[in-house]
Amino acid sequence: MSMYMTILLIISMGILLFSLGYTLSIARAQRAVKGTQDTAIPDKVKDHAYIxxxxxxxxxxxFxxxxxxxxxxxxxxxx
Structure with missing residues (x-):
């Protein structure tokens, strides 16, 4: 394996590990929210729903x- 591929592999694994940790932290935060109704959507998200x-x-x-x-x-x- 070339040095270029090794560097790309290390960067990709770092991004994947960060994403997994972030997803798990969001999942834990969602469990902590109590109640039967959803929370309000922040205004910034409403303004830029697709972005x-x-x-x-x-x-x-x-792409x-x-x-x-x-x-x-x-x-x-x-x-």
Whole structure:
């Protein structure tokens, strides 16, 4: 395995571990909320419902990286 791949693997694992820890902390906080009704949605989230949605952000980042990879491959590969 090259040094480049090793660095990418370490960075990816760090991001995955951080995401897992953050998800677990949010899950614990949700268990602590008592009551049968949902809490109010913050105004910042109401104003930017799509920008603050992690699913949409993941798709946006994925397609942006995919476009960069395709552009790079198209510019560097000679047919």
């Amino acid at each position: 603050r949605n992690p699913v949409f952000l993941t798709y946006l980042i994925c 942006a990286l995919l476009a960069l990879i395709i552009t790079f491959a198209a510019l560097t590969i000679r047919w």
